Amino acid sequence: MNYVIIGNSTAAIAAIEGIRSIDKQGRITLISIENHHTYSRPLISYLLQGKTDFDKMKYRPDSFYEDNSVTVVLGKKAVKVIPDMKAVILEDSSSYEYDRLLIATGSLPFVPDISGLDKVKSMHTFMTLDDALELEKSINDKSNVLVLGAGLIGLKCCEAIKDKVASVTVIDLAKQVLPSILDKTSSDIVAQHIEKQGVKLKLSCSIKQVYENSALLTDDSVVRFDALVMAVGVRPNISLLRAAGVDTNRGVLINQCCATSIEDIYCAGDCAEGYDMTADCKKILALLPNAYMQGFCAGVNMAGEEKIYLSGMPMNALSLMGLHILTAGIYEGEEYVFQDKKGYKRLFYKDDMLKGFILVDDIECAGIYTAMIRNKTLLSSMDFDLIKKKPALCALAQERRTSLLNRKETW
Amino acid sequence: MQVNDMKMIKVNEKWCLGCHLCEYYCAFANSGVEDMVKALKDMMIQPKLRIEQKDKISFAVSCRHCEDPICVKSCITGALSIIDNVVSIDKKRCIGCYTCVLVCPYGAVMPSQEGAVRKCELCVGNSVSSPACVSACPNKAIELVEV
Numbered sequence: 001m002n003y004v005i006i007g008n009s010t011a012a013i014a015a016i017e018g019i020r021s022i023d024k025q026g027r028i029t030l031i032s033i034e035n036h037h038t039y040s041r042p043l044i045s046y047l048l049q050g051k052t053d054f055d056k057m058k059y060r061p062d063s064f065y066e067d068n069s070v071t072v073v074l075g076k077k078a079v080k081v082i083p084d085m086k087a088v089i090l091e092d093s094s095s096y097e098y099d100r101l102l103i104a105t106g107s108l109p110f111v112p113d114i115s116g117l118d119k120v121k122s123m124h125t126f127m128t129l130d131d132a133l134e135l136e137k138s139i140n141d142k143s144n145v146l147v148l149g150a151g152l153i154g155l156k157c158c159e160a161i162k163d164k165v166a167s168v169t170v171i172d173l174a175k176q177v178l179p180s181i182l183d184k185t186s187s188d189i190v191a192q193h194i195e196k197q198g199v200k201l202k203l204s205c206s207i208k209q210v211y212e213n214s215a216l217l218t219d220d221s222v223v224r225f226d227a228l229v230m231a232v233g234v235r236p237n238i239s240l241l242r243a244a245g246v247d248t249n250r251g252v253l254i255n256q257c258c259a260t261s262i263e264d265i266y267c268a269g270d271c272a273e274g275y276d277m278t279a280d281c282k283k284i285l286a287l288l289p290n291a292y293m294q295g296f297c298a299g300v301n302m303a304g305e306e307k308i309y310l311s312g313m314p315m316n317a318l319s320l321m322g323l324h325i326l327t328a329g330i331y332e333g334e335e336y337v338f339q340d341k342k343g344y345k346r347l348f349y350k351d352d353m354l355k356g357f358i359l360v361d362d363i364e365c366a367g368i369y370t371a372m373i374r375n376k377t378l379l380s381s382m383d384f385d386l387i388k389k390k391p392a393l394c395a396l397a398q399e400r401r402t403s404l405l406n407r408k409e410t411w
Numbered sequence: 412m413q414v415n416d417m418k419m420i421k422v423n424e425k426w427c428l429g430c431h432l433c434e435y436y437c438a439f440a441n442s443g444v445e446d447m448v449k450a451l452k453d454m455m456i457q458p459k460l461r462i463e464q465k466d467k468i469s470f471a472v473s474c475r476h477c478e479d480p481i482c483v484k485s486c487i488t489g490a491l492s493i494i495d496n497v498v499s500i501d502k503k504r505c506i507g508c509y510t511c512v513l514v515c516p517y518g519a520v521m522p523s524q525e526g527a528v529r530k531c532e533l534c535v536g537n538s539v540s541s542p543a544c545v546s547a548c549p550n551k552a553i554e555l556v557e558v
Contacts, residue, residue: 014484042487046506056504059489289485289514296484317510324522326513363509365518374516386465391518393472394465398424404517405422407475407558411516 001026003302004088004096006078006240007104008032009041010288011269011295013060015102018299018307020068026303028070029096031088035075036129037062041106042288044132048160057129081244083262100264100302103241103252104295107234107270107286109153116210122227126157127234138227139165146170146215146225148207150177152318154231155190158199159321169200169223176203181316181327185337186344186360190323197321236271236284249273251284256308258298266302268294278313278329278355278373285312311374326366329356329373336388338362347388352378365391375411417496419558420531420542422470427462427552429469434458436547437531440539457523459531460544471544471553473531474498474519482511482520482530490527491520497535502527 003019003026005012016028043057065072073090080089081101088096109125117123124135135157139145143165147154150172162168172179176187177194195201202217209216214224236251247253247261251273254260258274260267268274269291276283290312297309315328333350343361347354347369354372368391371377377396387395394401403409435451437458444450460473476498483491483498490504491511505527511520512528523529534542545555 040488042508043506052504052506057488288487289481289510292484315513317508317513319506319508324509326509328513363512364522366513367511367515367520368518370514371516383465392463392465393517394463394468394470398468401470402422402424405424405470405472405475407419407477410475410477410479 001303002097002099003028003102004098004100005030005102005104006032006088007102007106007269008034008036008038008072008074009104009106009269010059010291011104011106011272011298012102013038013064014292014295015104015266015268015299015302016064016068016070018296019303020299021296022300022303022305028068029073029098030065030070031073031076031078031090031096033075033077034128034130038064039129040288041128042156044126044129045156045160047129048132048136048157049163078240081240081265083244083246083265086264098264100266102266102268102295102298102302103238103260103271104267104269104291105237105240105271108237109230110233110235111230112232114207114210119212120210120228121212124227124229126153126229126231132160135161135227135229142166143226144169144224145227145229146223147229147231148172149231149233150174150201150203151180151231151233152178152316153234154229155194155320156318157229157231158194162197162199162321167200168198169202169225170194171202171205171207171217171223173206174203177201178318178325181314181318181358182325183331183346183358185339186325186346186358189344189360190320190325193323194321234270234286236273236286238271241265241267241271249282253282254294256310257301257306258294258309259301266298268298274312275310276313277311283314285314287315289315313373315370324361324363326359326363327357328370329354331356331358338389349379352380354379367391368393371411377411417476417558418533418555419476420471420473420533420545421554421556422472423552423554424468424470425552426550427469427471428550429462429464430549431462432547432549433460433471433544433553434462436543440534440543441529441537443538445538455524457521457529459521459529461518461521471548472517472519473544475517476531476533481514481516485510485514495535497533498530499532499535500528500530 046052077091147170252267270286300307318325336347348356383395438456442450
């Protein structure tokens, strides 16, 4: 069997591990536009902050490709997939034939069309290792940095640079920070926290016009900057497969085996639109654990065994300037809200099941909540009054918890 | 679920006294300090297992060393991996994002004051040769058994 994988991040690595869990012999070729050993994308902020280094941020050991007999083609862009010929063409016109192909090309930063943007000399995105290195080169302790977007990428960027530069201002069109994962109360906690740490925050605000070293905002104020970071959001990188005629929506549509609409082509990670069990529909779940699960599932199926992945859901673990935020699922149904010195908790439940949660700092044993969502555990089968206060296995029925603890079953 | 060809910690909730000795011995074994008093007295201990208690029930919870561990698959840095059937943490690579805390269905991967998460590694690589919680348990409520 001849496997070709395009991409070199989580989903691609997981696919290699998935393939090799079944097929030790088949030929695997990995092609990546990035010229780096596989690294953990979320660690670029820690690298910039000085909390990790090139070596420690490697997602797998140096010997990974060799250990798994993977031929690696780095620093080359795949420009075309030809399903009829079962071939991938690279930018240097070289071509690779495949029996099974995985596209794990992730997403690309979205840069909005803002008037004057072409005049900005120090404009950055914050997605890849090279992005982080470029940003690092262009800032110093005298720099003023403007970050557009108070989502996960924008705020992690603020954290990474705040102690290295003279000032950081982050602005967002939304009324709150982290609008895609937090409610108003928790976002207020985060906003106050980051402001206390010296980050200037402007919400309900955007850039009207940008100049070489300043931006006119929609509230008519002007912010001077030496570097501008665009962290508005990301778009799935699906042009290869769209051009090849694969069914796409916002992302590449995949089935429960992570296969696309064209035979022998699979897709996984941030570019794929797979099943979200909490929303009960297909969604892009651009988060690392999901990329791994999809990639592994794709790998196993590519190697000829059937594996199904239907338990994807939104989930985020964010550590930000000392705050710890964990979220999962959808925010619908009845609620349990609790806030004290230890932190903030909001649970959402419906139809006798836990559907989602937001936790700030009060995070211990949160995985029990996640397991309840994933397993659709009936709240009436457990001591919900106890577990909503504190996630604990003792809230489960005796037989169930004994079975789980003694590895008779898993959940 | 299939289980590994290995030993595992078995929990006998009927026999657990809720005495918390396992937590103290765990913290001591992993402290790297030779004197138990120096290791534990007036310290906020950070054991790698926890006792759960509700009414008259109590039992110890530690890592199950799952065959298909969701924490390892979800780890964003690669710090969690399986080494000789033990779900192991490379503290140098863990950056404390707590994705593992978010996904472990047993609450067995825990935040820690050191930054890197703490979890049971079956006392591999610390000062004792077999799990300290097992040898410390006065009532065989925690046992090491073949699976």
